[in-house]
Amino acid sequence: xxxxxxxxxxxxxxxxxxxxxxxxxxxxxxxxxxxxxxxxxxxxxxxxxxxxxxxxxxxxxxxxxxxxxxxxxxxxxxxxxxxxxxxxxxxxxxxxxxxxxxxxxxxxxxxxxxxxxxxxxxxxxxxxxxxxxxxxxxxxxxxxxxxxxxxxxxxxxxxxxxxxxxxxxxxxxxxxxxxxxxxxxxxxxxxxxxxxxxxxxxxxxxxxxxxxxxxxxxxxxxxxxxxxxxxxxxxxxxxxxxxxxxxxxxxxxxxxxxxxxxxxxxxxxxxxxxxxxxxxxxxxxxxxxxxxxxxxxxxxxxxxxxxxxxxxxxxxxxxxxxxxxxxxxxxxxxxxxxxxxxxxxxxxxxxxxxxxxxxxxxxxxxxxxxxxxxxxxxxxxxxxxxxxxxxxxxxxxxxxxxxxxxxxxxxxxxxxxxxxxxxxxxxxxxxxxxxxxxxxxxxxxxxxxxxxxxxxxxxxxxxxxxxxxxxxxxxxxxxxxxxxxxxxxxxxxxxxxxxxxxxxxxxxxxxxxxxxxxxxxxxxxxxxxxxxxxxxxxxxxxxxxxxxxxxxxxxxxxxxxxxxxxxxxxxxxxxxxxxxxxxxxxxxxxxxxxxxxxxxxxxxxxxxxxxxxxxxxxxxxxxxxxxxxxxxxxxxxxxxxxxxxxxxxxxxxxxxxxxxxxxxxxxxxxxxxxxxxxxxxxxxxxxxxxxxxxxxxxxxxxxxxxxxxxxxxxxxxxxxxxxxxxxxxxxxxxxxxxxxxxxxxxxxx
Amino acid sequence: xxxxxxxxxxxxxxxxxxxxxxxxxxxxxxxxxxxxxxxxxxxxxxxxxxxxxxxxxxxxxxxxxxxxxxxxxxxxxxxxxxxxxxxxxxxxxxxxxxxxxxxxxxxxxxxxxxxxxxxxxxxxxxxxxxxxxxxxxxxxxxxxxxxxxxxxxxxxxxxxxxx
Numbered sequence: 017x018x019x020x021x022x023x024x025x026x027x028x029x030x031x032x033x034x035x036x037x038x039x040x041x042x043x044x045x046x047x048x049x050x051x052x053x054x055x056x057x058x059x060x061x062x063x064x065x066x067x068x069x070x071x072x073x074x075x076x077x078x079x080x081x082x083x084x085x086x087x088x089x090x091x092x093x094x095x096x097x098x099x100x101x102x103x104x105x106x107x108x109x110x111x112x113x114x115x116x117x118x119x120x121x122x123x124x125x126x127x128x129x130x131x132x133x134x135x136x137x138x139x140x141x142x143x144x145x146x147x148x149x150x151x152x153x154x155x156x157x158x159x160x161x162x163x164x165x166x167x168x169x170x171x172x173x174x175x176x177x178x179x180x181x182x183x184x185x186x187x188x189x190x191x192x193x194x195x196x197x198x199x200x201x202x203x204x205x206x207x208x209x210x211x212x213x214x215x216x217x218x219x220x221x222x223x224x225x226x227x228x229x230x231x232x233x234x235x236x237x238x239x240x241x242x243x244x245x246x247x248x249x250x251x252x253x254x255x256x257x258x259x260x261x262x263x264x265x266x267x268x269x270x271x272x273x274x275x276x277x278x279x280x281x282x283x284x285x286x287x288x289x290x291x292x293x294x295x296x297x298x299x300x301x302x303x304x305x306x307x308x309x310x311x312x313x314x315x316x317x318x319x320x321x322x323x324x325x326x327x328x329x330x331x332x333x334x335x336x337x338x339x340x341x342x343x344x345x346x347x348x349x350x351x352x353x354x355x356x357x358x359x360x361x362x363x364x365x366x367x368x369x370x371x372x373x374x375x376x377x378x379x380x381x382x383x384x385x386x387x388x389x390x391x392x393x394x395x396x397x398x399x400x401x402x403x404x405x406x407x408x409x410x411x412x413x414x415x416x417x418x419x420x421x422x423x424x425x426x427x428x429x430x431x432x433x434x435x436x437x438x439x440x441x442x443x444x445x446x447x448x449x450x451x452x453x454x455x456x457x458x459x460x461x462x463x464x465x466x467x468x469x470x471x472x473x474x475x476x477x478x479x480x481x482x483x484x485x486x487x488x489x490x491x492x493x494x495x496x497x498x499x500x501x502x503x504x505x506x507x508x509x510x511x512x513x514x515x516x517x518x519x520x521x522x523x524x525x526x527x528x529x530x531x532x533x534x535x536x537x538x539x540x541x542x543x544x545x546x547x548x549x550x551x552x553x554x555x556x557x558x559x560x561x562x563x564x565x566x567x568x569x570x571x572x573x574x575x576x577x578x579x580x581x582x583x584x585x586x587x588x589x590x591x592x593x594x595x596x597x598x599x600x601x602x603x604x605x606x607x608x609x610x611x612x613x614x615x616x617x618x619x620x621x622x623x624x625x626x627x628x629x630x631x632x633x634x635x636x637x638x639x640x641x642x643x644x645x646x647x648x649x650x651x652x653x654x655x656x657x658x659x660x661x662x663x664x665x666x667x668x669x670x671x672x673x674x675x676x677x678x679x680x681x682x683x684x685x686x687x688x689x690x691x692x693x694x695x696x697x698x699x700x701x702x703x704x705x706x707x708x709x710x711x712x713x714x715x716x717x718x719x720x721x722x723x724x725x726x727x728x729x730x731x732x733x734x735x736x737x738x739x740x741x742x743x744x745x746x747x748x749x750x751x752x753x754x755x756x757x758x759x760x761x762x763x764x765x
Numbered sequence: 766x767x768x769x770x771x772x773x774x775x776x777x778x779x780x781x782x783x784x785x786x787x788x789x790x791x792x793x794x795x796x797x798x799x800x801x802x803x804x805x806x807x808x809x810x811x812x813x814x815x816x817x818x819x820x821x822x823x824x825x826x827x828x829x830x831x832x833x834x835x836x837x838x839x840x841x842x843x844x845x846x847x848x849x850x851x852x853x854x855x856x857x858x859x860x861x862x863x864x865x866x867x868x869x870x871x872x873x874x875x876x877x878x879x880x881x882x883x884x885x886x887x888x889x890x891x892x893x894x895x896x897x898x899x900x901x902x903x904x905x906x907x908x909x910x911x912x913x914x915x916x917x918x919x920x921x922x923x924x925x926x927x928x
Contacts, residue, residue: 043859046867047851047874049802049842056801090785141796142787213806213814213868213902262804262868263902295807493866493903664862664905671904696811696900703897704906708890711907 033502033512034725037660041517042260042497051260054230055217055292062219063092065137065281065291066144067274068151069130069300073160073366073689074335077124077133077153084150085136090143093285094151095135097121101283104248107273110337113178114235115242116369117337118273119301120280126155127336128367129690130300132273137281137289160366160689164309167335167364175331175342175360176377183348185414186355188313191324195315199392203312203384204756205343207332207682208305209699210373212492214262215295216272216302220279221288226253227279232261234269236488237526242271247279259520261492266303266372268492269531273301299694303371304682306332306341308380312388315355320396322353322407329381330361334369338362341370346381346736348414349624350463351389351407356414366689372531374672375732378464379739383676386460386740387754390747399442400459400744401432401628412622420617420721423652424461424626427715431459431650434713435630444751454635455645456749462627462651462737464533466719466728468613471528473542475508475550475607481579481594483508485547486518489527489539494731495661496535502657503540503725507547507609509576528611533625533729536657538611541723545609551576553605558596565589617721625728627651629670629737633745640750640764644674644742647710652717654728662730663712669734670710675702676735677742678758770835774798775844783831790834791815791826794841802842802871806900813899816872816879817841823879825898842871845878853923854878854916863912865903873899877913886917 045051070077082094100121105111107120119131126133136147161167175181192198218231227247233239236258244251261268278291293302313326329343344358373379393403405428411418432438440457441447447455473487485504491497501517508515518524527539555571558564558581566574566583574581582590597605632646647670656662679700683692693699712734719726743754752764768783772793779798791808794800794817803826806814810828817826818840845852854877857863864870873896880886880895892913893906901909 039859039862040864042867043864044851044855046864046870047842047855047858048846049800049871051867052801053804053868055805056795058796058799058801140785140788141792142785146787211902213812213866213900214804215806260868261866263866265902292805295809295811491866493864495865660862664865664903664908667907668865668904671906675904695809696807697809701900701902702904702906703900704893704909705897707904707906708893 033505034657036502036658038498038502038512038658040495040498041501042491053214053260053262054219054232055290057219057230059219059221059288061287063137063139063285063287063289064141064144065135065278065289066148067132067135067277068148068153069297070126070133071153072126072155072157073129075126075155075157077126078156079154080134080151085147088143088147088150090139091136091147092139093137095121095137095281095284097123101280103246105246111245114238114270116270116371118271118276120273120276128300128334130297132277132301135277135281137285162365162684162686162689164330164332164363169361169363172338172340172360172362175340175345179342179345181360183345183356183358183414188324188326188355188357191355192313192315195323196318197316197395199314199388199395201312201384201388201391202755203310203387205308205380205383206757207307208373208680209299209682210265210267210303211298211696211699211701212263212265212267215293215298216268216274217292218275218278219288219290220282222282225249228255229279230257231275232264232268233258234261234264234490234492234531235529236490236520236522238529239271240522246276254522256522257520258490261490264492265374266376266531269529270303270371295696296694299682299691300368303369305373306370308341308343310343310384312347312384314388314392316392316396320398320403320406322351324355325351325353326357327381327385328359330363332363332365335364335366337369339370341380342377343381343384346378347385349412349622350385350409350461351413352409353413367684375464375735378732378736379676382463382736383739383757386737387743390458390744391753399440401428401437404461415622417622420621420623421654421717421719422626423715423717424628427626427628427650427652430713430715431628431630431648435648437630444748449634452637454637454749456633456745456747458741458744458748459628459630460737460740460744462629462649462733464625464733464736466623466625466722467532467534468538468611468723469528469534471539471542471611472525473539473546473609474525475546477508477550477554477593477605479594479597479603481592482514482516483510484516484518485543486524487527487539487542488522488524489519489535490530491520492530494665495658496530499536499657499661500539500543504543504547507544509551510579514579533731533733537723537727537729540725540727541611542609544725545611546607549609550605550607553607554593554596555581557600558591561599563599564591564596566591613723621721623722625651625653625730625733627733627737629741631738631741631745633742633749635749640761642678642746642759645708647738649734650713650715651730651733652715653730653733654717654719654722655726656714657727659714662714665730666712666734667710669732670738671702671707672735673738673742674707676739676757681758768832770832772834773838774800775840786832788831789827790829790831793831794826800841800843804868804871806869813876814869814872816875816899818875818879821882823876842875853919857912857916861908861912861915862905863908864905869899869901873901873909877916880913881917881920886913889914
């Protein structure tokens with residue numbers, strides 16, 4: 017295949033679709049109520065399942081009043097460990113690096129509050145709900161272990177998904193002893209719950225040994241394999257449909273117990289079953305971000321250059337599985353330092369198992385690092401931005417590698433200009449607004465890896481000059497329906513409105529995972545490659561056809577543009593896709609593509625997205641109520657496929673930073689282990705009035721190494737700089753340093 | 766026990782045989798009538814995803830028992846557009862990117878229609894306050910505020926024209 021049509025051969029110039037601020041292609045479906053989320057499905061004969069959750073956090077279920085539940089009008093069946101149909105896999109085993117140990121009524125053990133202990137299946141939701149209440153379980157209860165002092169402490173073998181728990185470059189203790197200044201910063205972060213607006217939901221129907229499930233999922237084809245394995249059927253017997261996810265943020269990537277319970281209920285009753293979690297049931301079996309206690313130690317020399325960064329984090333996990341927030345690893349790639357040390361500890365508690373939650377590791381770790389950097393700037397008597405620029409990393413501090421691209425300097429400059437950072441007083445407590453509120457300005461560096469995973473895609477060019485491109489991608493709000501379609505259209509050299517983009521179903525080519533901020537880069541690369549493959553096949557036909565205006569041109573001598581192959585040496589000569597196919601007697605031509613990183617590039621360069629976030633807070637001088645009055649983020653993330661959607665993602669990420677800094681805190685009662693604030697009135701997330709002014713600047717960045725498209729990712733980075741920026745602004749307003757999140761009013765009094 | 770209620774939903778009269786007095790208006794709309802555009806986010810009035818208009822006022826349909834709204838006029842997200850022509854609030858949400866995942870969007874839009882009718886969408890601060898009963902976890906708030914403001918202006922201009 018000729019070089020110019022090979023998308024892996026360097027930086028590909030994209031056509032007119034990518035880069036356009038197109039409105040969402042799924043927009044009309046979403047504003048009219050036509051977009052179908054999992055719980056909107058109502059197959060004939062549908063039954064409703066409601067599970068009863070454990071009222072204790074540790075122990076055994078000793079009785080359930082199954083008779084009372086069954087006697088309730090409308091109740092069809094009650095599923096308990098006694099009558100639950102068998103599974104082909106043991107849910108207590110870890111079958112896959114991306115599989116959690118889950119609860120599927122395998123026995124009477126209770127491992128956390130809210131764990132499913134029985135499922136009531138009824139003709140109506142009301143009857144199932146009442147039936148679940150009538151079960152009135154009794155327990156043999158053991159004391160709950162909650163918090164850092166409750167359960168077993170241990171050294172985790174991995175952090176995050178397979179991450180290294182320890183890293184050391186140079187001798188941190190020696191560097192600390194040699195440093196002119198040393199600042200130690202301790203930061204605590206709480207358990208946080210994803211709280212996607214769409215509660216986890218599933219509709220399951222069996223047809224013999226074929227299973228159809230509607231459930232939101234961030235990694236559709238992988239999930240299909242997981243479900244199939246649990247039921248001992250081939251993956252192709254499972255159809256998983258997930259056209260729209262009502263938010264995921266990491267919590268809808270991994271198979272969870274309630275999904276299996278719904279499928280089992282459908283098996284037990286022989287009818288389709290719907291199971292939707294109540295909001296309060298989302299504080300247990302569907303993951304959360306573990307709490308952390310972190311210590312960041314920074315050293316500098318006489319010129320205020322970093323001599324060392326030492327970051328230690330202890331995170332909570334469950335008693336029976338682990339996902340350790342890799343907070344300390346977030347310090348490895350941001351600031352220049354000759355000596356680095358990261359380490360992690362873990363503590364088990366009687367809660368559900370944590371999982372990846374938007375910017376896992378980076379959100380928590382950078383919060384601590386950015387507060388630490390601000391404290392060191394204060395100690396040095398320097399402006400926080402000036403101190404960060406002095407310690408700007410020209411190469412990746414952990415690996416010593418060059419960055420594939422890094423336009424952070426411009427992010428700092430443009431963000432500071434837009435925010436009006438210049439002239440900020442160094443000392444805290446110097447500014448007030450016109451109402452006498454204390455005003456503070458703070459900043460932080462945003463950083464997130466730019467990974468790629470694996471994805472496949474298929475492209476079909478049709479005789480009518482249109483194309484169909486497909487991959488089982490997932491749109492949980494980030495805009496995959498639109499951005500991936502833009503890339504797909506460029507891949508086949510057509511305007512976006514001539515391309516039908518199919519996604520969100522497991523019978524399509526594997527679109528990989530929508531996670532790690534790598535979906536656009538990965539699935540987009542697959543789609544572009546599939547399109548290029550189809551065009552290359554078309555070009556080969558045209559080149560050999562004496563009737564074609566591009567006859568005889570080498571493959572490299574044509575370019576695909578607006579549905580035509582155009583000769584580069586004579587642009588007046590071109591041939592339409594439709595004509596080429598018609599003369600060849602073909603109704604369509606198919607191309608296939610894979611998205612994955614070139615291993616040599618991955619080895620050669622450090623790949624990250626970057627940004628700078630500037631925050632203003634206003635604080636009531638009597639009540640100490642904190643308001644984030646302004647946020648400006650400037651971000652460089654390679655090629656931006658759709659600036660409108662990317663800005664929304666980054667704004668949303670920054671607002672997650674507001675939630676992290678000021679609102680979010682999952683509290684479990686240390687006596688019972690039960691969630692104290694397990695709903696949206698108790699677990700606070702930002703509302704509209706909390707974020708009066710948020711602005712994203714997209715900074716140009718060309719990257720020749722991340723992938724042929726030059727695409728990084730923007731899904732998670734926004735949160736990472738924002739938390740520290742707000743904490744630092746609070747200090748600048750009040751002189752009080754933040755030691756734990758969320759920042760409570762009581763911490764400022 | 767079978768109760769029967771009658772609702773006018775999006776201009777269409779619906780006689781709903783109700784076998785269960787515990788059913789909320791939200792669950793009647795979604796599970797019995799089959800209008801699934803209205804979403805359930807919390808089922809306890811904390812998130813606003815289920816917002817519909819009842820007799821012209823915005824309410825959380827998860828907190829309304831269906832039997833207590835016998836005879837009511839209900840407008841849901843499915844009833845806003847005139848054929849293919851979007852309601853100005855719907856069009857503004859698309860244009861201003863006032864959503865990401867789209868799950869809270871029907872509630873946001875119905876709430877915005879209600880807020881504009883209340884006269885509470887005259888400036889961004891009032892919009893943010895008036896829309897704060899509708900949580901968007903994707904945090905598309907800048908786009909939501911812009912969309913409501915944009916729609917309010919367009920609707921006011923239309924009204925002046927037709928007056």
